[in-house]
Amino acid sequence: xxxxxxxxSGAGRAGPGGQDWQQQYPPYYxxxxxxxxxxxxxxxxxxxxxxxxxxxxGGQQQDVHGGRQPYARPPYPEEDSGAEYAEYYVxxxxxxxxxxxxxxxxxxxxxxxxxxxxxxxxxNSRSAWISRGVLVLxxxxxxxxxxxxxxSAFAQEAKFLTAxxxxxxxxxxxxxAGARTLSLAWxxxxxxxxxxxxxxxxxxxxxxxxxxxxxxxxxxxxxGRYASLHSLSLFLLAAALWxxxxxxxxxxxxxxxxxxxxxxxxxxxxxxALYLPTLTLLAVLTAYRFxxxxxxxxxxxxxxATGALCFLGVQVAGMPSGxxxxxxxxxxxxxxxxxKWGGVVLFVAVIGAVGxxxxxxxxxxxxxxxxxxxxxxxxxxxxxxxxxALLAPLYQAWLGNGxxxxxxxxxxxxxxxxxxxLGISRMMGAHFRYPQIGIMVYVAALVIGMAQTRDLYRPPDxxxxxxxxxxxxxxxxSYLSDDPEISAYYLHARTDPGQWHQAGRGTALAAEVKxxxxxxxxxxxxxxxxxxxxxxxxxxxxxxxxxxxxxxxxYRIWVKx
Numbered sequence: 001x002x003x004x005x006x007x008x009s010g011a012g013r014a015g016p017g018g019q020d021w022q023q024q025y026p027p028y029y030x031x032x033x034x035x036x037x038x039x040x041x042x043x044x045x046x047x048x049x050x051x052x053x054x055x056x057x058g059g060q061q062q063d064v065h066g067g068r069q070p071y072a073r074p075p076y077p078e079e080d081s082g083a084e085y086a087e088y089y090v091x092x093x094x095x096x097x098x099x100x101x102x103x104x105x106x107x108x109x110x111x112x113x114x115x116x117x118x119x120x121x122x123x124n125s126r127s128a129w130i131s132r133g134v135l136v137l138x139x140x141x142x143x144x145x146x147x148x149x150x151x152s153a154f155a156q157e158a159k160f161l162t163a164x165x166x167x168x169x170x171x172x173x174x175x176x177a178g179a180r181t182l183s184l185a186w187x188x189x190x191x192x193x194x195x196x197x198x199x200x201x202x203x204x205x206x207x208x209x210x211x212x213x214x215x216x217x218x219x220x221x222x223x224g225r226y227a228s229l230h231s232l233s234l235f236l237l238a239a240a241l242w243x244x245x246x247x248x249x250x251x252x253x254x255x256x257x258x259x260x261x262x263x264x265x266x267x268x269x270x271x272x273a274l275y276l277p278t279l280t281l282l283a284v285l286t287a288y289r290f291x292x293x294x295x296x297x298x299x300x301x302x303x304x305a306t307g308a309l310c311f312l313g314v315q316v317a318g319m320p321s322g323x324x325x326x327x328x329x330x331x332x333x334x335x336x337x338x339x340k341w342g343g344v345v346l347f348v349a350v351i352g353a354v355g356x357x358x359x360x361x362x363x364x365x366x367x368x369x370x371x372x373x374x375x376x377x378x379x380x381x382x383x384x385x386x387x388x389a390l391l392a393p394l395y396q397a398w399l400g401n402g403x404x405x406x407x408x409x410x411x412x413x414x415x416x417x418x419x420x421x422l423g424i425s426r427m428m429g430a431h432f433r434y435p436q437i438g439i440m441v442y443v444a445a446l447v448i449g450m451a452q453t454r455d456l457y458r459p460p461d462x463x464x465x466x467x468x469x470x471x472x473x474x475x476x477x478s479y480l481s482d483d484p485e486i487s488a489y490y491l492h493a494r495t496d497p498g499q500w501h502q503a504g505r506g507t508a509l510a511a512e513v514k515x516x517x518x519x520x521x522x523x524x525x526x527x528x529x530x531x532x533x534x535x536x537x538x539x540x541x542x543x544x545x546x547x548x549x550x551x552x553x554x555y556r557i558w559v560k561x
Contacts, residue, residue, distance in 0.1 A: 131204045135195055135211060139188050142215035145450065146184050146224035151459035157227040158489035162497050168229065176489075179227035186231035187224035190414070191215050193238035198418040200245035201286065203425070209438060210421025213348075213445050218341055218452035219410025225457065230407050233269035236261045237414060240279055244302075248286040252298035255283055256305055263309035270320035271408045274395060276306060278388045278415055285381045331397035334405060338393035341409045341452060342416075346389050348441055349416040352423025353382025382419055389416035406456055458552065460523070461545040465555040466490045468541040469521060472559050475499070477518030487521065513537075520558045527556065536561060 153161070153176050161172045161179060171179050191211050199207035214220055223231040243258035262279050265272035284299035291298065357379040389412035396405050427437045460483060469487060473479060473495055481487050484500035503509060503522060510530040513520070520537065522528065531537055537558040545552040 127204060131199075131208060134208050135192065138195075138208070138211050138215050139191060142188060142191060142220065142224065143184065145216060145221040145453070146187070149221065149225040149453065149457045151457075152462045153227070153486055153489060154459045155483050155485045157459075158483075158485035160228050162485065162489050162492065171227075176227060180225055183227055183231040184224045186235040187220060190231070190234045190238040191220070193235070193242040194414060194417065197238070197242040197245045198421050200242075200248075201418060202422050206418070206421040206425040208421070209424040209442075210417045212442055213345060213420055213424070214413065214417045216442070216446040216449045217345065217410060217413060218449045218456065219407055219413065221449060221453045222457055223407055223410060226407070229268040230404075233265045233272045234411065234414060236265035236268060237272055237275060237279075237411065240265070241282070241415070244279065244282050244286055249290045252287070252291065252294050252301055255287075255298050255302045258283075259302060259305040259309060262302075263306050263313065266310065266320055267313055267317060269411075271392060271404075271411055273310075273320070274391045275388060275411060275415065276310075278384060278391075280306075281384050282381075285377060285384065288377055325401050325403070326399050327401035327403075329400045329402045331400060334397040334400075334402050335393055337402070338397075338405065338409060341406055342389060342413050344441075344444060344448060345413055345420050346386065346416055348423045349386050349389070349419040350423075352419040352421070352426065353379075353386050355426050356382050356419070356422060385415050385419045388412050406452075460486065460552060462486050462490065462555075464543040465521060465557070468543055468555075468557055469519065470494065472519050472540065472557070473499075479519045479521070480512055480517040481521040482523045483521075516560065518560050521555055523553045523555050525553045531558060 157176065157179075160168050161176065163169070163172065171182060174182060191214055194214055195207040195211040197207075198210040223234060240258045240262040243261065244255065247254040247257065258279075262276060266276070280299055280303045283302040284295045286295075287298050288295040357375060360378060389409075392405065392408040392412050396402060396408065424438050424441055427441075428434050432438075462483065466487070469491065473491060475495055477495075478499055478501065479487065479495070480501050480503045482503050484502050485497075488495065488497040488500045501512070501517070503520070504512060509528060513530050513534070516536070520531070527539070531539075538561055539556060540559050541555075541557040543555040543557070545554055
C-alpha cells in the first residue's frame with residue numbers, strides 16, 4: 001500500500017502537488033454540502049454506517065488520520081489503484097415536506113344578500129342607480145308619446161276648464177296648455193309610483209318592465225295629454241298602491257297613510273271607486289307574509305278608514321257624477337273594444353301570475369334562502385291583480401255605456417301591469433338570457449298604443465269655427481251649438497257659458513230652432529231639413545275641418561236674420 005501525502009499543517013489529506021484533495025476535487029454531493037452529507041437526510045446515519053451493511057458499508061470508514069470519514073469517495077486517478085477505498089452507490093432521494101396545518105377559512109369580504117321574492121336579481125347601490133337611469137328613459141318616451149298628440153280642446157276638456165269646482169277651479173286658471181302639462185306630470189308620477197310598487201312587491205327588473213309597458217299604453221298617453229282629473233285620479237291610486245307595498249312589513253296602523261290617497265281618488269274621477277275593493281284586498285295580501293293574521297286587521301282598518309273619509313267627502317262635495325249612467329251600446333262590442341286596448345298586456349299579466357303561483361322564486365339561485373309567500377297567497381295576489389283589469393269593461397258593458405272606456409281601461413291595467421312586468425322578467429330568464437322576448441313585448445305594446453292613441457285622440461278642429469263665430473256673438477244673445485263647451489271656453493271673453501246650449505238631432509233640433517237662437521253652429525255634412533229654406537236664418541259660413549282625414553264633418557254656421 002502506498003503512503004498518503006500529508007498536508008503540512010496536518011489539517012487534511014494532500015493530493016498530488018501538495019494541494020488539499022478537497023480543494024482539487026470538489027465534494028461528491030456538490031458545493032452546497034461542502035463535502036458532507038447531512039445526517040438527517042439518511043435518518044440520522046451516514047452512508048457508511050452499519051445501517052447500510054454489505055460490502056463497502058461494513059463498519060465506519062477510517063481516514064489516514066484515524067478519524068471517521070464522512071462518506072466513502074471513489075478513488076481518484078492520481079492515487080494508487082490499489083488503495084483500499086470502499087466504493088458504493090449513493091441513492092437518489094426526495095425530501096417530502098410535511099403538509100401545513102389547515103388555518104381558518106379566509107373572509108370572503110361580502111355576504112350574499114337575500115334574493116328578492118320571485119327574482120334572480122339582487123338590488124345593490126349600483127343597480128339602484130342603473131334602474132333610476134332606465135326609469136328616466138322610460139318617462140322620456142312617455143313624454144314624447146303624449147306630446148305627439150295635439151289639437152284644440154275636446155268638449156270635455158273645455159267643460160272641465162270652464163267649470164267652477166273645488167278641484168277644477170284652480171286648474172282652469174292655467175289654461176289649456178297649463179292644464180295639459182299638469183295632467184302629464186300626474187301621469188308621469190303614476191308611472192314612477194307603479195315602478196316603485198312593483199319593485200317592492202317583486203324586484204327591480206319586474207318594476208322596470210311594468211313601467212315600460214304601462215308608459216306606452218293608449219290610455220297612458222291619452223290621459224297624459226288630456227286636460228282632466230283622470231290623470232290625478234290615477235296618480236292617487238298609484239300612490240295608494242305604493243304605500244300599501246311600502247308599509248307591508250310595518251305595524252298594521254301604518255296602512256292609514258294610504259287612506260287619504262285612496263279616498264280622494266273617486267272624487268277626482270268617479271271610476272276610481274271601482275278599485276277601492278282591490279286596494280283593500282291588497283292591503284291584506286301584501287302583508288300576510290309578514291304579519292300573519294294581523295294582515296286582516298290591516299285590511300279592515302284600511303277599509304273602515306277609507307269608507308269613513310269617502311262618506312265625509314260625499315257629505316261635503318256630493319256624490320261623484322257618472323254613476324248608473326245606462327245607455328244602449330252593445331255590451332259585446334264594448335268587451336271587444338276593451339280587448340283591443342288592453343288584451344295584450346292582460347295576457348302577459350296572466351303569464352306572470354301563473355308563473356308566480358307555481359314558483360315564488362326563479363330557480364337560477366337554488367341556494368338562496370328566505371321566507372316567501374305560500375302558493376295560496378301567491379295565487380290570490382295574481383288573481384286579484386289580473387281580475388282588476390276586467391272591472392271597468394264588465395261594468396260599462398253591463399251599463400251599455402262606452403263613455404271614456406278607453407281611459408277607464410288604464411285604471412284596471414294599473415293593477416295588472418305589475419304582474420305583466422313579472423311575466424316579462426321571467427320570460428327573459430336569468431341574466432337576460434332571452435332579451436328578445438322582452439323587446440318583442442315592449443315593441444308590440446308601443447306600436448299598438450301609438451296606433452290606438454292616434455285614432456282615438458281626435459279633438460275637433462274648432463279654430464276656424466271659433467274665428468267665424470267671433471264676429472257674430474256678444475254677451476247678450478243665446479246660441480245653439482254641437483260643441484257648446486268648446487264655444488264657451490274659447491269665446492269666454494265675449495260670452496258667458498250660460499249663453500250656449502247643446503244642439504240635438506231630428507225632432508229635437510227642429511224644436512230648438514223654433515226657439516229663435518241668435519246663432520246656430522252645427523257640425524254636419526249637409527244642411528238639416530229644418531234649416532233648409534228657412535227664412536229666419538241665413539248660412540254665413542261653411543268651415544271645413546283641417547282634420548278631414550279623420551272623417552270629421554265641417555262646421556256650418558247660421559245667424560238669425
